[in-house]
Structures are given as C-alpha cells and as structure tokens.
Amino acid sequence: MASIEELQRMATQVRRDIVRMVHAVNSGHPGGSLGCTEFLVALYFDVMKHDPKFSMDGIGQDLFFLSNGHISPVFYSVLARSGYFDVAELATFRKLNSRLQGHPTTHEHLPGIRVASGSLGQGMSVAIGAALTKKLNRDNSLVFSLHGDGELQEGQIWESMLFAPHHKVDNLICTVDYNGQQIDGPTEKVLSLGDLEAKAKAFGWDVMAIADGNNMAQVIDGLNEAKSRTGHGKPVFVIMKTAMGAGVDFMMGSHKWHGVAPNDEQLKAALGQLVEEKDY
Numbered sequence: 420m421a422s423i424e425e426l427q428r429m430a431t432q433v434r435r436d437i438v439r440m441v442h443a444v445n446s447g448h449p450g451g452s453l454g455c456t457e458f459l460v461a462l463y464f465d466v467m468k469h470d471p472k473f474s475m476d477g478i479g480q481d482l483f484f485l486s487n488g489h490i491s492p493v494f495y496s497v498l499a500r501s502g503y504f505d506v507a508e509l510a511t512f513r514k515l516n517s518r519l520q521g522h523p524t525t526h527e528h529l530p531g532i533r534v535a536s537g538s539l540g541q542g543m544s545v546a547i548g549a550a551l552t553k554k555l556n557r558d559n560s561l562v563f564s565l566h567g568d569g570e571l572q573e574g575q576i577w578e579s580m581l582f583a584p585h586h587k588v589d590n591l592i593c594t595v596d597y598n599g600q601q602i603d604g605p606t607e608k609v610l611s612l613g614d615l616e617a618k619a620k621a622f623g624w625d626v627m628a629i630a631d632g633n634n635m636a637q638v639i640d641g642l643n644e645a646k647s648r649t650g651h652g653k654p655v656f657v658i659m660k661t662a663m664g665a666g667v668d669f670m671m672g673s674h675k676w677h678g679v680a681p682n683d684e685q686l687k688a689a690l691g692q693l694v695e696e697k698d699y
Contacts, residue, residue: 420465421464421465423635423636423639426457426460426461426464426465426635426639427635429460429464429500430456430457430460430635430666431666431693431694432500433456433459433460433493433496433497433500434453434456434666434667434693435690435693436492436495436496436499436500436509437449437452437453437456437492437493437496438453438667438681438686438689438690438693439509439686439690440492440495440496440509440510440512440513441492441512441680441681442680442681442682442683442685442686443510443512444512444513444514444680445680446513446521446680447491447492447512447513447521447678447680448489448490448491448492448677448678449492449664449667449670449676449679449680449681450600450663450664450670450673450674450676450677450678451487451489451490451493451567451596451598451663451677452490452491452492452493452494453493453663453664453665453666453667453670454596454598454632454633454661454662454663454664454665455490455493455565455596455632455661456493456633456665456666457632457633457634457635457638457661457665458565458594458596458632458638458659458661459493459494459497459565460497460635461635461638461639461642462483462497462563462642463483463497463498463501464497464501465639466639466642466643466646467481467483467561467563468480468481468560468561469481469482469483471501471502471503471530471531473503473530473531475533477533477549477560478556478558479558479560480560481560481561481562481563482533482546482549482553482560482561482562482563483533483562483563483564483565484533484534484536484542484545484546484549484562484563484564484565485523485536485542485564485565486536486539486540486541486542486543486545486546486564486565486566486567486570487536487537487539487542487565487566487567487570487596488522488523488535488536488537488538488542489521489522489537489678490567491519491520491521491522491523491537492512494523494531495509495512495519495523496509498529498530498531498532503529503530503531504518504529504530504531521537522535522536522537523535523536523537533549539567539569539570539573540570540573540574540575540576541575542564542565542566543564543566543575543576543579543580543583543593544575544578544579544582545564546562546563546564546591546593547579547582547583547586547588547591547654549562550562550583550588550590550591550654551586551588553590554588554590559590560590561590561591561592561646561649562590562591562592563592563593563594564591564592564593564594565593565594565595565596566593566594566595566596567595567596567598567601568595568596568597568598568599568601568606568612568615569600569601569602569606569609571595571612571615572606572609572610572612577622580619580622580624580656581622583623583624583654584622584623584624584653584654585623587652587653588654589649589650589651589652589653589654589655590649590650591649591654591655592642592645592646592649592654592655592657593654593655593656593657594629594645594657594659595615595656595657595658595659596632596659596661597615597632597658597659597660597661598660598661598662598663599663600663600672600673600674600677601674601677602674602677602678603674604674605674615658616628616658619656619658623653624653624654624655624656625648625651625653625654625655625656626655626656626657626658627641627644627645627648627655627656627657627658628641628657628658628659628660629641629642629657629658629659629660630660631660631661632659632660632661633661633662633665633666638659641657641659642657645657663676663677664676666692666693667688667689667692667693668692669685669688669689670689
C-alpha cells in the first residue's frame with residue numbers, strides 16, 4: 420500500500436499529465452480534472468480492489484464509473500499510471516483514431532473504461548445497475564461513481580437517488596465533486612443545489628462529507644469511512660469539496676478553466692508549479 424507521500428507525488432505527476440494532454444491538442448477540460456486528482460489517485464492506488472488485467476464483467480473487483488466524463492484527462496492518466504495501458508498513449512489524447520477520446524467511449528476498447536460517459540446525469544443509473552448485479556451474483560465487492568455538482572441539475576440523477584435507497588443498494592458509494600463551478604459560472608448562480616446534504620438524507624441515503632477533497636489524507640480517510648458504511652441497507656452519498664483547477668494557482672476556483680486549454684506560456688507556468696517529474 421502506498422504512503423500518503425507517494426500518493427501525493429503520483430497526484431502531482433497526474434496533474435502534469437493533465438495540463439500536457441489538453442495543451443497538446445488545445446482542447447479538453449483541465450479544471451475539473453485537476454480538482455479530482457486526489458480522488459482518482461486515492462481510489463485507484465489505495466482504496467479500490469481492482470485489476471489492471473481488465474475484464475468487462477468485473478467479477479470480484481470493485482468497479483468505478485465516471486459520470487462527469489468530460490474530466491477524462493485525469494481518468495486516463497490514472498488508468499495509465501496504475502497499469503491499464505501504456506503511459507505513452509496519453510500523448511494521443513483527443514487525436515484522430517485515438518482510443519483516448521475527449522469523453523470516454525467503449526467502442527475504442529480502452530482498458531478500464533466500462534461505459535461511455537459524458538452525457539451528464541446517466542452515470543448514477545449505470546452504477547446502480549452494476550451494484551444490483553453484484554448483489555444478485557453474491558459478489559461482495561463495491562461500486563463507486565463520481566459526479567459533478569453541476570451534473571446534479573439533471574433530472575435523471577434524482578430518479579436514481581430515489582431508486583437506490585428504495586432497493587437498498589448498499590454496496591454503492593456515489594461521490595459528488597462539489598467545487599461550486601460549472602461551464603456557465605458558479606453553480607449558485609446557474610441553479611443552486613440548496614442544502615444538498617439534507618436533500619440526499621431526505622431521499623434515504625447515508626450522507627457524509629469530505630471537507631477538503633484536495634487533501635490526500637482526508638480523501639483516503641473519507642473513502643475508507645464510506646466503505647465502512649456499506650452493507651447497512653443504504654447507499655452512501657459523499658459530498659467532497661474541491662477547488663476547480665487545484666494545483667495550478669491561476670486556474671484554481673474559476674469556471675473559466677472548465678473547458679479551456681492552457682497556451683504555451685500558461686503550460687510552462689503550470690508545470691513550474693508541479694515539481695514532481697517523470698518522463699512519458
């Protein structure tokens with residue numbers, strides 16, 4: 420098991436991957452990817468039981484579904500660096516005939532991708548289906564999913580949130596990246612989520628929070644706490660507060676970096692702040 424320091428070094432490397440990938444094609448979504456780096460690194464390098472020798476059935480393994488698929492850069496980086504495919508393939512991100520499309524797809528047969536995602540609002544439904552399948556198969560492993568806070572403005576999310584507690588899908592951990600930003604501006608201005616904790620509790624979920632989703636120790640502790648709450652009749656809902664663009668000071672906290680790539684000068688500045696280096 421990796422130490423916190425090792426996980427933090429990996430998070431820094433993943434952030435370097437992210438800014439390089441989107442810069443190379445002047446396309447992609449760096450803000451949310453940078454904000455969710457600790458979460459994905461913690462999940463794949465510490466918390467989740469998984470095998471890079473990928474099989475779609477996932478029997479006996481914990482499964483992860485990325486619902487907010489536009490943050491594919493962080494997902495691809497973590498998959499590559501945890502052994503699902505060659506790190507060198509990251510350099511093909513969003514290029515013609517690449518397996519690393521802007522939003523993850525299954526027809527590209529990229530190891531680690533279980534569902535096409537990016538049509539917001541759908542990932543929780545998929546995760547619930549996978550969790551129910553595991554229960555029917557008497558498979559005691561868990562299902563994790565990640566969602567954007569702006570994504571919670573989709574109606575299908577709330578249908579899913581009604582369904583999971585009703586059917587006691589208690590092998591499911593859904594995490595919301597609560598960074599307060601979406602493509603058009605702050606979520607509070609676009610469409611406020613109100614008291615999200617109270618709403619999730621009212622729908623029947625076991626709700627908990629990670630106060631700082633960019634603090635590796637807090638993320639590890641929070642996800643392990645979420646795991647300890649499974650198997651008790653309720654799905655687990657984690658509200659994880661992060662900063663969009665975390666790790667790069669001029670990107671942090673601004674919706675303007677939701678889907679904008681850094682230019683040459685900005686890339687150099689970003690890499691200057693991300694000091695742990697490994698070659699492709």
